[in-house]
Each structure stands twice: as C-alpha cells, then as structure tokens.
Amino acid sequence: MSDQTAELEMETDEDAYLLGPKAISAILYAVDIDDAAKLTELMEPLHAADIADLLEQINAYDRSRLIRLYGREFDGEILSELDESVREEVIAVLTPQVLSQAVRDMDSDDVVDLVEDLEDHQQSAILDALEDADRHAVQRALGYPEYSAGRLMQREVVMAPEHWSVGEAIDHLRATPEDELPDQFYHIVIVDPRLHPVGNVTLGKLMRSKRVTKLCDITEETFRVIPAVQAESDVAYAFNQYHLISAPVVDEEGRLIGIITIDDAMAVMDEEHEEDILRLAGVGEGSLSDRVIETTKQRLPWLAVNLVTAIAASLVIAQFEVALAQIVALAVLMPIVASMGGNAGTQSLTVAVRAIATKDLTGANVWRVIRREVLVGLVNGVIFAAIMGIVGVIWFGSPALGYVIAAAMVINLVVAGLAGTAIPVILERVGVDPALASGAFVTTVTDVVGFFAFLGLAALVLL
Amino acid sequence: MSDQTAELEMETDEDAYLLGPKAISAILYAVDIDDAAKLTELMEPLHAADIADLLEQINAYDRSRLIRLYGREFDGEILSELDESVREEVIAVLTPQVLSQAVRDMDSDDVVDLVEDLEDHQQSAILDALEDADRHAVQRALGYPEYSAGRLMQREVVMAPEHWSVGEAIDHLRATPEDELPDQFYHIVIVDPRLHPVGNVTLGKLMRSKRVTKLCDITEETFRVIPAVQAESDVAYAFNQYHLISAPVVDEEGRLIGIITIDDAMAVMDEEHEEDILRLAGVGEGSLSDRVIETTKQRLPWLAVNLVTAIAASLVIAQFEVALAQIVALAVLMPIVASMGGNAGTQSLTVAVRAIATKDLTGANVWRVIRREVLVGLVNGVIFAAIMGIVGVIWFGSPALGYVIAAAMVINLVVAGLAGTAIPVILERVGVDPALASGAFVTTVTDVVGFFAFLGLAALVLL
Numbered sequence: 071m072s073d074q075t076a077e078l079e080m081e082t083d084e085d086a087y088l089l090g091p092k093a094i095s096a097i098l099y100a101v102d103i104d105d106a107a108k109l110t111e112l113m114e115p116l117h118a119a120d121i122a123d124l125l126e127q128i129n130a131y132d133r134s135r136l137i138r139l140y141g142r143e144f145d146g147e148i149l150s151e152l153d154e155s156v157r158e159e160v161i162a163v164l165t166p167q168v169l170s171q172a173v174r175d176m177d178s179d180d181v182v183d184l185v186e187d188l189e190d191h192q193q194s195a196i197l198d199a200l201e202d203a204d205r206h207a208v209q210r211a212l213g214y215p216e217y218s219a220g221r222l223m224q225r226e227v228v229m230a231p232e233h234w235s236v237g238e239a240i241d242h243l244r245a246t247p248e249d250e251l252p253d254q255f256y257h258i259v260i261v262d263p264r265l266h267p268v269g270n271v272t273l274g275k276l277m278r279s280k281r282v283t284k285l286c287d288i289t290e291e292t293f294r295v296i297p298a299v300q301a302e303s304d305v306a307y308a309f310n311q312y313h314l315i316s317a318p319v320v321d322e323e324g325r326l327i328g329i330i331t332i333d334d335a336m337a338v339m340d341e342e343h344e345e346d347i348l349r350l351a352g353v354g355e356g357s358l359s360d361r362v363i364e365t366t367k368q369r370l371p372w373l374a375v376n377l378v379t380a381i382a383a384s385l386v387i388a389q390f391e392v393a394l395a396q397i398v399a400l401a402v403l404m405p406i407v408a409s410m411g412g413n414a415g416t417q418s419l420t421v422a423v424r425a426i427a428t429k430d431l432t433g434a435n436v437w438r439v440i441r442r443e444v445l446v447g448l449v450n451g452v453i454f455a456a457i458m459g460i461v462g463v464i465w466f467g468s469p470a471l472g473y474v475i476a477a478a479m480v481i482n483l484v485v486a487g488l489a490g491t492a493i494p495v496i497l498e499r500v501g502v503d504p505a506l507a508s509g510a511f512v513t514t515v516t517d518v519v520g521f522f523a524f525l526g527l528a529a530l531v532l533l
Numbered sequence: 534m535s536d537q538t539a540e541l542e543m544e545t546d547e548d549a550y551l552l553g554p555k556a557i558s559a560i561l562y563a564v565d566i567d568d569a570a571k572l573t574e575l576m577e578p579l580h581a582a583d584i585a586d587l588l589e590q591i592n593a594y595d596r597s598r599l600i601r602l603y604g605r606e607f608d609g610e611i612l613s614e615l616d617e618s619v620r621e622e623v624i625a626v627l628t629p630q631v632l633s634q635a636v637r638d639m640d641s642d643d644v645v646d647l648v649e650d651l652e653d654h655q656q657s658a659i660l661d662a663l664e665d666a667d668r669h670a671v672q673r674a675l676g677y678p679e680y681s682a683g684r685l686m687q688r689e690v691v692m693a694p695e696h697w698s699v700g701e702a703i704d705h706l707r708a709t710p711e712d713e714l715p716d717q718f719y720h721i722v723i724v725d726p727r728l729h730p731v732g733n734v735t736l737g738k739l740m741r742s743k744r745v746t747k748l749c750d751i752t753e754e755t756f757r758v759i760p761a762v763q764a765e766s767d768v769a770y771a772f773n774q775y776h777l778i779s780a781p782v783v784d785e786e787g788r789l790i791g792i793i794t795i796d797d798a799m800a801v802m803d804e805e806h807e808e809d810i811l812r813l814a815g816v817g818e819g820s821l822s823d824r825v826i827e828t829t830k831q832r833l834p835w836l837a838v839n840l841v842t843a844i845a846a847s848l849v850i851a852q853f854e855v856a857l858a859q860i861v862a863l864a865v866l867m868p869i870v871a872s873m874g875g876n877a878g879t880q881s882l883t884v885a886v887r888a889i890a891t892k893d894l895t896g897a898n899v900w901r902v903i904r905r906e907v908l909v910g911l912v913n914g915v916i917f918a919a920i921m922g923i924v925g926v927i928w929f930g931s932p933a934l935g936y937v938i939a940a941a942m943v944i945n946l947v948v949a950g951l952a953g954t955a956i957p958v959i960l961e962r963v964g965v966d967p968a969l970a971s972g973a974f975v976t977t978v979t980d981v982v983g984f985f986a987f988l989g990l991a992a993l994v995l996l
Contacts, residue, residue: 091896117755119774127898228737244741254778255737256719273736274718278707292580310803311582313796315717315778333776336799340773343806344887350810351883352876358888358898362908369880373913376876377920380869387868391861398854401864405850405871405980406843413815413839417832420814424807425821433554435590435821445825450836457840517868 089120098128101136109139122151125160126359134163144168146176154187155359161192170199177253178204179224179334182211186221219305220298222338223319223328226252229259230285232268237281239271252329259318260285265325267295267318295320296330302338307429309335346427349505350420352376375510383408383517390525393533399466400528403475407524410454411482411516418443418490419508426498427505440491447487451480474531478524482516489515552583561591564599572602585614588623589822597626607631609639617650618822624655633662640716641667642687642797645674649684682768683761685801686782686791689715692722693748695731700744702734715792722781723748728788730758730781758783759793765801770892772798809890812968813883815839838973846871846980853988856996862929863991866938870987873917874945874979881906881953882971889961890968903954910950914943937994941987945979952978 093112100108113121125133125148137144137160144164149172152160161169173181173196181200185193185208197205207225214220228251230239239258243251258276260269269289279288292312296305296319308314309332319328348355352372360368387394387404394400422439425431431439455476462472493511494504556575563571576584588596588611600607600623607627612635615623624632636644636659644663648656648671660668670688677683691714693702702721706714721739723732732752742751755775759768759782771777772795782791811818815835823831850857850867857863885902888894894902918939925935956974957967 089892089895094895094897117775119776123893126893127895129901240740243737251737251741254735256735256778272717273740274706274714277703277736277740278711278714309796310799312580313582315719315796332795332799333772333778336773336795336802339799340802340806343803343810344891347806347810347813347887348883350814351879353880353884358884358893358902362905362912365905365909366912369877369909370913370916372880373873373876373917376873377869377917380872381924383872384865384869387865391865394864395858395861398858401857401867402847402850402854404864405868405984406840406847408868409843409846409980410836410839413836414832416814417816417835420811421816421821424810428807429552430586430589430821432552432557432590434557435592438592439821442825442828446828446832449825449829450833453833454836454840461844517872521868 089116089124094124094127097124097136098132101132101139104139106139106141109136110143113140113143118145118147119151121148122153126153126156126357130159133160137163141165142168142171144172146172146174146180149173150176150180150184153357153359155357155364157184158188158192161188161196166195166199169195173199174201174204177224178207178211178226179222181208182221186212186216214298217302218298219296219300219302219319219330220328222302222305222334223296223298223330224252225328226250227259227318227326227329228252228255228257229261229267229326230271232260232262232286234285235281236276236279236283236285236288239276239285240281254331255316255329256331257290257316258285259326259329260289261326267320267326269293270316270318295324297322298327303342305330306335306339306342310339342427346423346505349503350423350509352509354506372510376513379510379514379517382514383521386518386521387525390529393525393529397471397528397532399468399471400525403462403466403471404521404524406458407475407478407482408517408520410479411486411520412513414447414450414483415486415490415512415516416509418447418487419494419504419512422491422494423504423508426494431495436495440488440495443487443491444484445487447483447485448480451483454483455479468532470531471528474527475524477527478520481523482520485519486512486516552579552587557587557590560587560599561595564595564602567602569602569604572599573606576603576606581608581610582614584611585616589616589619589820593622596623600626604628605631605634607635609635609637609643612636613639613643613647616820616822618820618827620647621651621655624651624659629658629662632658636662637664637667640687641670641674641689642685644671645684649675649679677761680765681761682759682763682765682782682793683791685765685768685797686759686761686793687715688791689713690722690781690789690792691715691718691720692724692730692789693734695723695725695747695749697748698744699739699742699746699748699751702739702748703744717794718779718792719794720753720779721748722789722792723752724789730756730783730789732756733779733781758787760785761790766805768793769798769802769805773802805890809886809968812966813886813972815972817969835973839976842973842977842980845977846984849981849984850988853992856988856992860934860991860995862931862934863988866925866929866934867984867987869921870938870941870945871980871983873942874949874983875976877910877913877946878949878953878975878979879972881910881950882957882967882975885954885957886967886971889957894958899958903951903958906950906954907947908950910946910948911943914946917946918942931995933994934991937990938987940990941983944986945983948982949975949979 097112100112185196211221257270257272259267260271262268270293271285271288272290275288294308294312294314294317296317298319298321316329316331318326319330321327354368422431458479459472459476462475463469489512494508497504497507560575563575648659674684720733720735722730723734725731733756734748734751738751757771757775757777757780759780761782761784779792779794781789782793784790817831885894921942922935922939925938926932952975957971960967960970
C-alpha cells in the first residue's frame with residue numbers, strides 16, 4: 071500500500087471531517103509566520119468541535135501561539151468542546167477580555183460543564199465574567215451532584231399549561247423574547263398548575279393541529295420525567311432505550327426546573343463508554359493530551375494491583391519448586407494454561423460488564439448466563455485440551471504430560487467462565503463498578519487456578 | 534449488606550426502568566397460569582424496548598409461551614427493538630396474521646433494520662406482508678451497502694424550495710396528509726431546484742418567524758449533508774461531533790433522498806461502542822441470548838490466536854531450559870515480568886484504539902503520543918523494577934536476581950508502551966480494525982520480550 075493511500079485512510083472521510091493532516095500543517099505554518107489573517111481564513115470553515123480537536127492534537131507551545139494569534143476570534147463554543155486536560159491551559163492563555171466575551175456567549179449548561187472541573191481561581195474568573203442572572207443559574211446548577219441530571223440540563227424550557235389550546239401556545243411562543251428561549255427546542259412541555267410536567271407536544275404536531283385543539287389531546291405517547299438528582303448515565307440510558315429527543319427535569323417536589331436534550335445525552339453516553347472501555351483496561355481516566363506524569367499516575371494503581379496478582383501467582387508456582395526442578399517442561403508449558411484462562415476469563419467478564427451496563431444481565435437471567443458461560447468454558451476447554459495434549463506429547467514425548475496439561479486446561483477454562491461472570495455480578499451487587507475492578511479479580515483467579523491445577527496435577531501424576 | 538438492598542441495587546432506578554425482577558416474575562406467573570388478561574395488564578405500562586429486553590432475558594421456552602399468549606397485542610416496535618439473536622426465533626413463533634400486522638405498522642427504516650439480517654424465507658414473509666410502496670422502499674434501502682447511511686435513513690422528508698417564505702412552508706406542512714410525513718420531524722430541509730439540500734430550518738424558528746420571511750434567511754449555522762454510502766459509524770461520529778439533530782442524506786448526484794435523525798445515530802454509536810469493547814476482549818460479536826454453541830464459536834478464534842501466542846512465548850522459555858533447570862527461582866518469577874508487560878501494553882493499546890476511533894489520534898500527533906507512551910512505560914518500569922528488585926532480593930536472597938528482574942521489567946514496560954501504541958496505528962493504516970487485532974499482537978510482543986529479557990539476562994548474569 072502506498073503512502074498516499076495510508077494517509078487517506080488516516081483522514082478517513084474528508085467530507086465528514088475537515089481536519090486532515092494537510093489542514094493542520096497549513097494552520098501551523100500560518101502560526102509560524104505569524105499571519106493572523108491567513109489563520110482566521112483557515113479556521114473559518116472549521117466547526118468549534120474541530121478547532122477543539124486541533125488544539126488537543128498540537129503541542130502546548132503551538133497551542134499557546136495559535137490561541138494568541140487567533141485572539142478575539144476565539145469563541146466560547148471552542149472552550150466547551152475542549153477536553154478537560156487542556157482546558158485549564160487554554161483558559162490561562164486567553165486574555166481576560168477574550169475569556170469574558172467567550173463565556174458570555176455560552177449557554178448556561180455549557181458554562182456549568184466548563185467551570186465544574188476548573189481550579190477555584192479560574193472558576194471565579196469565569197463566574198465574574200457572567201451577568202448576574204447567568205451566574206446565579208450556574209451556581210444553582212453546581213449545587214446538584216456531579217454527573218447528575220441537574221448539571222446536565224438547561225434551564226430555559228418552553229412550557230405551557232395543560233388547558234391551553236394550540237393557538238394560545240403558538241401565540242405565546244411568538245411573543246416570547248428570543249433570549250428567554252433555548253437555542254434549539256423540539257417540544258413544548260405541558261405542565262399542571264403545580265408545575266408538574268404531564269406531557270410533551272412536538273412542534274411538528276403543534277404546527278399541524280387546528281388552533282382550537284387542546285394541547286393535552288396531542289401529547290406524545292412516550293413521555294419520561296427525569297429527577298434532577300438522577301445519575302447522568304441513567305439519563306443517557308433512558309434516552310437511548312426510549313428514543314427520547316428531550317425530557318423535562320424535575321426537582322424533589324416534581325416541579326419542572328429544566329430540560330435535557332438528546333445531543334447532551336449522546337455526549338454523556340459517549341463519555342460513559344469511554345470510561346467503561348478505559349476502566350476495563352485498567353486506565354482510570356485520561357486522554358491523549360495528558361502529560362507523561364499524569365498518565366503515569368493514572369496507570370500506576372492498576373499495574374500495582376497486577377503486581378500483587380502476579381506475585382500471588384508466583385507464590386503458587388513456588389509451592390512446586392521440587393516438581394519444576396525435576397521437570398523443566400513444566401516451566402515451559404505452565405504459562406500457556408494461565409494465559410488461556412486469562413483470555414477466556416476476560417471474554418466472559420467483558421460480556422458480563424457490558425450486559426450489566428446495558429441492563430441486559432439482571433436477576434432474571436443471571437443463573438442462566440453463568441451456566442452458559444461455564445458450558446462455553448467446558449466446550450472450549452475440551453477443544454484446547456485436545457490440541458495442547460497432542461502438542462505436549464509431540465513436543466516433550468510424554469503422554470502423561472499431555473494428559474496433565476489437557477486436564478488443567480479444562481479446569482481453568484471452566485473456572486474462567488464462572489469467575490468471569492460471577493465476579494462482575496457480585497461487584498455490581500456490592501456497589502463496586504464492575505468495569506473497574508473485575509479484571510484484577512478474574513485474572514488473579516485464572517492465574518492461580520491455572521498454575522495450581524497444572525503444577526499440582528503434574529506433581530501428582532508425574533513425580 | 535442485606536438481600537433487600539442488593540436486590541434494589543440490581544433494579545437500579547425503578548423510575549427509569551420498570552422491568553425489575555418482581556415485574557418479570559409476575560409476568561412469567563401470568564404466562565404459567567395462562568392468564569392472557571393479566572399478561573396484557575402487566576405488559577401495558579411497558580415500553581416496546583422494555584418488552585424486547587424482557588423477551589431477551591427469559592429462556593426460549595417461556596419466550597414462545599409468552600408470545601403465544603400475548604397474541605395480537607404484539608406490535609412491530611417490539612420486533613425492531615429485539616436483539617438479532619432472538620429475532621428469528623420470535624418471528625418463527627408469531628402467527629402470520631400477527632406478523633403481517635406488526636410489520637405493516639412499522640416505519641420503513643425499521644423494517645429495513647429488521648429484515649436485513651433475517652434468513653431468506655423469513656425476509657420474504659415480511660416483505661410480502663408490506664404494501665407495494667413500502668416493499669419497494671425497503672428493497673431500495675437494501676440496495677445500499679450494509680451499515681451505510683442509506684440503510685439507516687428514513688425516506689419521508691419534510692422539504693421546501695429555497696425561495697419559499699415561512700408562510701408558504703407552514704401552509705404546505707398543514708396541507709400535507711399525515712401519512713406522507715415522518716412520525717417525528719424537527720427540521721425542514723431547504724433544497725435548490727435540483728433537489729440538492731442547501732440548509733436546515735428548525736421548526737422553532739419557523740414558528741417564531743414572520744410569514745413573509747424567506748426560509749433561506751433563517752437556516753441553521755451548522756449544516757451537514759450525508760452521502761448515502763457513508764459508513765454509519767462516520768454518521769454517528771458527525772452527529773456527536775457537530776451536535777446535529779437531523780441531517781439530510783443525498784445520493785451520488787447530491788440529491789436529497791432521505792433523512793437521518795439523532796436517535797438513530799445514538800443507537801449506532803451504542804452498537805459501535807459495544808463492538809469495540811467486545812472486539813478488544815476478543816469476543817467477535819454476540820449477546821447474552823446466544824446459545825452455548827454460538828458463543829463457543831464466537832470465542833474460539835481468539836482463544837486459538839492466544840494459544841499460538843502462548844506457544845510462541847513457551848518456545849522462548851524453552852530456549853532457556855538450562856538456566857531454568859539450575860535456578861528454579863527463574864520459573865517462579867518469570868510470569869511476573871510477562872504479566873506486567875501485558876497489562877501495560879493493554880493500557881496503551883486501549884487508549885490508542887479509543888483515540889483512533891474518536892479521531893483524536895492522527896498523523897499530527899502520533900509521534901508525540903508514541904514518545905509519551907514510551908516515557909510512561911519507562912517511568913512505571915523504573916518504579917516497578919525497584920519494587921520487584923527488592924522483592925527478588927528479600928524472597929530469594931540474591932541481589933543479582935533482583936537486578937535481572939528489575940532490568941527485564943524496565944525493558945518490557947518500555948516495549949509495552951511502544952508496541953501498545955504503534956501496533957494499533959499500523960493496523961489502522963493497513964486497513965485492519967485495530968480493536969479486533971491489536972490485543973493478540975501486543976501480548977505476543979510483551980510475552981516474548983518479557984520472557985526473553987528476563988531469562989536471557991538471567992542466563993548472562995547468573996550462570
């Protein structure tokens with residue numbers, strides 16, 4: 071494959087994604103020659119999300135030069151699209167004037183998302199830039215727990231009392247000043263006299279209905295109300311499960327206080343998935359733009375856990391020093407049994423962790439799933455036992471060694487299926503995130519059982 | 534923690550998710566006593582997506598009894614929410630009358646999603662149940678590649694020529710018969726005389742603008758057109774990156790042929806993530822409702838690859854039989870070095886695979902990321918080398934053994950960082966899915982290097 075093709079692969083779809091390597095080079099060149107006009111021209115077609123990606127991908131030196139040269143063109147949306155890891159750095163580079171202007175243009179929910187992770191002095195710099203009403207709104211949102219619906223929602227809601235007609239709703243909408251309405255809205259929330267949401271009316275239906283029609287007669291079938299304290303992961307789940315486009319958020323008394331739209335729910339789902347996938351691999355958090363020292367800190371705890379696991383496995387091996395000293399073939403073959411068990415266990419646990427996250431693995435089917443995983447372990451165990459038995463015989467010329475490795479393989483793959491399913495389920499029940507902790511437990515089990523079964527059987531049969 | 538609490542944990546949020554273990558037991562009891570009225574009453578509050586989840590969680594015997602008892606209440610939306618693994622089975626249980634009615638109520642894009650994975654005879658049974666126009670629409674959609682925007686889109690689009698005024702658009706909307714409009718729509722697509730989409734107008738803006746305003750003066754700032762042949766993963770990426778709510782789909786000539794809405798994009802993103810997470814763990818596809826034999830088949834290839842990897846590592850170990858026979862401590866300690874390398878490599882590769890998927894790892898920063906991963910490997914390597922060096926000395930009383938394991942640890946963790954990043958990047962460039970294949974390559978490298986470095990250094994230093 072030529073270089074040309076490889077480069078195109080990396081750019082994937084030019085149409086969907088303007089930020090190819092060529093565009094980045096051109097932008098960095100404009101920064102190098104200090105050409106603000108050229109820079110503005112190159113950045114103009116880029117969406118704020120693409121500019122944020124660009125800032126994340128270049129190094130810190132280029133980043134600060136670019137931001138300084140871009141100057142007043144820098145807008146708030148770029149800030150809200152930026153990854154946490156570079157946000158503080160970017161904010162520190164912006165002049166106070168540019169920062170205040172950028173923040174004032176943002177929606178209140180975006181400001182909340184921006185300031186919640188900042189250090190105190192940066193947080194107050196941004197809050198001070200806001201107008202009073204906006205600042206109070208942001209501070210109220212920050213009163214809700216982190217990662218809750220209350221932080222995710224926007225305050226601006228289009229609502230109407232249930233006794234209104236279509237005509238009244240339309241007239242009211244037309245009379246409301248622009249700045250009291252959300253940027254985009256797709257539903258009108260129908261509320262009762264105590265401000266409890268009772269239904270949604272889509273704008274499409276509103277527009278196509280007769281002016282005298284009652285709003286309560288044209289509400290949508292699927293309607294869900296979200297408590298402000300609900301975890302944002304559950305919010306994302308509900309949007310995806312019930313195909314919601316927007317949903318009203320209520321306080322403890324069930325009163326309407328905001329609205330969440332599907333684009334925010336989609337972003338949360340993306341983050342949740344990222345978290346799950348990284349946790350499964352023992353990478354707590356972290357992004358590509360983190361520095362070496364931060365990344366090292368994020369990865370170290372899991373490696374430390376793994377070291378303990380590995381030492382535990384070594385202690386098992388140490389019990390069989392006599393056998394190992396007499397038959398070196400055991401040392402050669404023993405990692406195979408442990409490794410196969412570890413892989414089979416990881417397969418089972420990944421399926422289980424995913425199924426718990428998507429609420430597909432519940433009390434109703436947990437025993438059936440465990441039985442299935444054990445059976446799968448048994449079938450795969452028998453297949454690979456046969457293969458390894460033969461390999462053992464051919465390689466070392468010892469049928470007994472073949473039987474031992476075959477038996478150990480079956481045992482370890484069955485245990486892998488059992489542990490890979492049971493451990494995440496148990497962790498979930500005692501309130502520990504299974505994505506975070508399952509891996510360490512499962513590989514400890516498969517290592518210990520793998521070495522013990524193989525070396526123990528060898529000591530019994532071969533010595 | 535009491536049983537009560539554990540059960541509540543498992544149900545998580547009753548409000549967001551009605552399908553607790555108690556609800557399932559009650560439903561299965563109604564099936565047991567053959568009480569159709571009770572069943573209908575219990576199922577009534579459930580959303581189609583929840584009913585689909587229920588059908589996936591119960592066993593095949595209960596599933597077919599439930600479907601038979603539920604009879605004519607079974608609607609098409611349940612079918613479209615069902616996981617592929619049980620769809621064929623459910624369709625086989627439905628009577629032809631119930632099936633035709635269910636399918637006739639579905640949107641054309643949902644029918645496409647339903648039939649594309651069915652076997653031929655089931656596919657034609659469903660196509661025959663459709664009216665002519667719908668059948669043609671479904672067949673046209675099936676003409677687009679699998680997992681493309683053309684399969685994902687719905688055909689019903691609300692469009693208006695660019696010269697129209699707000700008043701003309703509203704009058705047209707009101708005059709269009711219900712069944713020519715999509716179930717839900719949020720934008721009007723503005724087209725030029727050649728049917729090329731040129732902009733989006735939100736219904737909110739349409740409703741609030743004066744009747745004489747030109748549509749082309751109130752279009753949204755962010756507007757993206759999606760080619761019908763674009764991969765659905767790129768579609769989902771674009772929706773998430775640019776916060777799109779709906780986007781027009783065009784044919785090769787750029788003419789408007791359909792529309793994709795964010796709820797479909799969100800579902801695709803969810804599936805893509807599921808695929809990535811399962812592929813990283815060596816589980817090709819598969820769901821909890823698959824049978825033992827299917828699951829075994831899905832997992833076997835990856836275990837076979839792992840067996841080859843493990844044997845390769847054993848061949849390396851076999852080169853050092855002399856050293857192992859003389860110093861049993863080497864057999865005890867060698868899995869630690871390999872295991873730490875494997876874990877560090879998995880951390881790096883997971884971060885790299887995710888970053889490639891989210892287009893955060895590109896030609897612009899690949900060298901910087903590789904340098905960072907190698908440095909992280911070096912720092913963690915030195916830390917764990919110190920720990921293991923001390924453990925080696927204390928455990929086996931040999932400083933030389935301590936130096937050897939420390940040096941091997943540093944080497945393997947640096948290699949893990951390098952391989953964990955470089956391998957996914959290379960696979961992506963040659964057109965192989967890095968999520969699918971990286972794991973096998975990276976653990977082969979860390980096993981081989983781990984055993985070779987440790988045993989090789991030991992042979993040099995200790996013998």
